Amino acid sequence: MGQERFADVVERFTNGFASGGAAASPETVKQWQEELDRNVRRLTNLGKLATAAEPRTGQTPREEIYKRNKSRLYRYASSRRHRTPILFVPNLGISRPYIFDLMPNGSFIEHMTREGFDFYLLDWGVFGPEDNDLTFEECVTKILPRMARKVLETSGAESLSVLGYCMGAPLSASFVASHPEIPVKNFINMAGPIDFSQIGLFGLWLDKRYFDVDRFVDTLGAVPADLVKAGFKLLKPTMDLSTNLNLWWNLWNDKYVEGFTALNKWANEYVAFPGEFFRDWVRDFYQGNKLVRGELVFGGRPVRLRDIRCPIFVVGAKEDYIAPPACVRALIDAVGSQEKDYIELPGGHISLIAGRGAATHCWPKVSGWLAPRS
Amino acid sequence: MADATAASAQFFDMWRKQLEESTQAWTRMVSQAAPPAPPDPLAFWRPVLNQGLEQWARMFAQTPVSPDLATQWKQFLDQWIEAWSRVLGQAMNTDAFAQLMGKSLETMLAVQAPIKKQTEQAIEQAVSTLNLASRTQLTAVAKQIVELEERLERVEDGVQAILRRLDKERA
Numbered sequence: 001m002g003q004e005r006f007a008d009v010v011e012r013f014t015n016g017f018a019s020g021g022a023a024a025s026p027e028t029v030k031q032w033q034e035e036l037d038r039n040v041r042r043l044t045n046l047g048k049l050a051t052a053a054e055p056r057t058g059q060t061p062r063e064e065i066y067k068r069n070k071s072r073l074y075r076y077a078s079s080r081r082h083r084t085p086i087l088f089v090p091n092l093g094i095s096r097p098y099i100f101d102l103m104p105n106g107s108f109i110e111h112m113t114r115e116g117f118d119f120y121l122l123d124w125g126v127f128g129p130e131d132n133d134l135t136f137e138e139c140v141t142k143i144l145p146r147m148a149r150k151v152l153e154t155s156g157a158e159s160l161s162v163l164g165y166c167m168g169a170p171l172s173a174s175f176v177a178s179h180p181e182i183p184v185k186n187f188i189n190m191a192g193p194i195d196f197s198q199i200g201l202f203g204l205w206l207d208k209r210y211f212d213v214d215r216f217v218d219t220l221g222a223v224p225a226d227l228v229k230a231g232f233k234l235l236k237p238t239m240d241l242s243t244n245l246n247l248w249w250n251l252w253n254d255k256y257v258e259g260f261t262a263l264n265k266w267a268n269e270y271v272a273f274p275g276e277f278f279r280d281w282v283r284d285f286y287q288g289n290k291l292v293r294g295e296l297v298f299g300g301r302p303v304r305l306r307d308i309r310c311p312i313f314v315v316g317a318k319e320d321y322i323a324p325p326a327c328v329r330a331l332i333d334a335v336g337s338q339e340k341d342y343i344e345l346p347g348g349h350i351s352l353i354a355g356r357g358a359a360t361h362c363w364p365k366v367s368g369w370l371a372p373r374s
Numbered sequence: 375m376a377d378a379t380a381a382s383a384q385f386f387d388m389w390r391k392q393l394e395e396s397t398q399a400w401t402r403m404v405s406q407a408a409p410p411a412p413p414d415p416l417a418f419w420r421p422v423l424n425q426g427l428e429q430w431a432r433m434f435a436q437t438p439v440s441p442d443l444a445t446q447w448k449q450f451l452d453q454w455i456e457a458w459s460r461v462l463g464q465a466m467n468t469d470a471f472a473q474l475m476g477k478s479l480e481t482m483l484a485v486q487a488p489i490k491k492q493t494e495q496a497i498e499q500a501v502s503t504l505n506l507a508s509r510t511q512l513t514a515v516a517k518q519i520v521e522l523e524e525r526l527e528r529v530e531d532g533v534q535a536i537l538r539r540l541d542k543e544r545a
Contacts, residue, residue, distance in 0.1 A: 210476030
C-alpha cells in the first residue's frame, strides 16, 4: 500500500499531474503561491539577519541603586502599587541577566513592573581574574545582605520579597535561611536546584568519582566562558540543529526573527565563573548536596532550610534538564513555612522565564501569587 | 469395498504422519544447524533508523505533491532530531560516558597546566623587559581596589549605624 503510493508520488514528480487529464486544484495553486511568498520573505530576512545591527535588549527604564565591585543593583520604574519590593536574584556566571528583560512586550521584568511591583534586579556582573577568590559564602554573607538592605533603604519598605532564579535560588535560599534579621516576607524559587541528588546529567558528570574540582580550579584559576558554553552545549547536543531548523522554518515571520536575534545574542554570551565560587558550587552542592542536608555553615551561621518560615512559592519546568522539577520541588519539603505552593509548568529552563510560553504560563502565576502577599 | 476404503484411509494417515514427523525432524535439524545470527552493528541505532524510515514511508504514503510536503518534512526532521536527542541523552547519562569525560578533562588539564605555566612565565618576563605592567600585577592592583572598596563599605556601615543610634537618642 505504502509502496504503491510512493510510486504514485514518483510518477507525479516525473510526469506532473497530466496523467488522467486532472489539473491542480485552485487550493493547491494558492498554497504554492503562499509557499513561494514565504520563501521570498525567508531570503529577504536572511539578508537582514546577516547585516542587522545588534538587537536592543533590556529596555525597561531602570536606575542603578548600588554597586559593589562588579555587581550592580538596579531598580526598575513602575507604578509601585504593591508595598513590598522584590529582590530578584539570578544565576551568578553562566549568562547575562538581560534575558529577564529581553525586549519590549517580551520581558519578565516589564510584566512585573506593569503589575505594579517595585522590582530590583541584582546583576552579579562579569567577573575577571581579580575575582577568582570570590566564594559562595561571600555572596551569601556579604553581597546578598547588603543588596537586601539597599532594597529596604531605597524603597522605604519594612520587608521584601526574594525571588531566586536558577542558581540564584540556592544562593538566596542560603541567605534567607541564615539571615533571620533581614525581614523577608515571601520567597520564590523559579527553576532553582535544591536537592542535588536529583539534578540529572550535570550531577553525573560532576560526580566526585569522575570530576576533580580541586585540580580543575587549581589549574585554570577560573572557569572560562568557552568552557561554560561547551558544558551547556553538551547537555543538549542537538539544540543548535533544531534552533537553526526552526529559524529557517520561521524565517518568513518578522516577529519570530526579531525575537530570535535578541535571544540568540543572549544565548551566545556566556560568562566565566570565578574559580573559588565554582569550587564551592561543585563541591558543596553537586557533590556534597549540603544545602538539603543542612551541612552548610556560612559566616559562622548554620544554613538550615527549615529556618525559612515565610510563604514560599516554587516553580518547576516540566522539560527542565538543567534543574529537573523534582530537584526544584525539594524546597517545599525542606522549609519550615506553613504556606507553601508548588506548580510545574510546561517548558524548559529558559522558556520558563522568557518567551511567549512564559508570558502565558509563568509570569501571571508568579505575579498572581505575589500580589496579594505584597 | 468398505475394507478397501478403510485400508486406503489408514495408509493415508500413516503417510501423513510420516510426512509430518519427517518435516519436524528436518525443521529441528535445520534450526539446530543454522549458524548464529551475526552481530548487528546498528543495533543501538536501529530504533532511531526504523522510526525515521517509518516516518519517511508514512509521509510519502499520505502526501500528494503540495507545499504540505514541506510541513511534513519539517515534522519528520523535528521527530528525527528529537529521537537523536533522546538517544544521545541516554548515551551521555551513563557512568561510562561520565568516566570518559572525566578522563578527557584530566588529560586536557595535564597537558594544559605546564603549557599555561610556561606561557605565563614567558609573557611575564617579556612584559617586565619592556618595563610594562604584567597581568599578575594588574590583577593584584584590581584585587587591592576591591579590598579597598570593601573597607570603605565597612566604614560607611559603621558611620550609618552611629547616625541611626544618634537619631534614636535624639528622638
